[in-house]
Amino acid sequence: MIELQNISKSFDGVSVLDNISAEIPDSGIFAICGASGSGKTTLMRIILGLEQPDSGNISGLEGKKTAVVFQNDRLLPWLSALDNVAAVCSKERAKEMLEKVELSDALNKKPAELSGGMCRRVALARALAFDADILLLDEPFKGLDTELRGRIVKLVEDFANTKPVILITHDPWEVSLAKAKLDIEK
Secondary structure, X not given: OEEEEEEEEEEOOEEEEEEEEEEEOOOEEEEEEOOOOOOHHHHHHHHHOOOOOOEEEEEOOOOOOEEEEOOOOOOXXXXXXXXXXXXXXXXXXXXXXXXXXXXXXXXXXXXXXXXXXXXXXXXXXXXXXXOOOEEEEEOOOOOOOHHHHHHHHHHHHHHHOOOEEEEEEOOHHHHOOOXXXXXXXX
């Protein structure tokens, strides 16, 4: 279990997170939800160690490998979709994951040749292809149509059967996928 204990964070004297505590189960989807600007992404960055909290601590992450999908896809523009995913796994596994996110016809296309939703799926394929212990997703389904989103969610749920998925969202439908949640209010 991952434990967030009394996490607080301020920027330039403005409190963004105030005494946040939660227990994230060892499997299943855990949603961190709240309005835009409520501190969800800041909390994600603290969980990842990209930001330090002003106070509080996190336990249960020691020695764990985390795969992340950030709000922006962070694809390498000079690499094809296949090579972006293969940066974290074998080419065979990368191809398999791109097929699962319905991009088998875009393997050799670079990010600039893909739509925003297609880039999102490449980022999701890369995260799912990595042999991670934890999956951390920041608004992962934006840019996907309703039908496709449902099929992609199934891949995330399959991962969550045995490992934790931390889902950052303000979408009520996405929150409904979670077995537990943390509401952050501004």
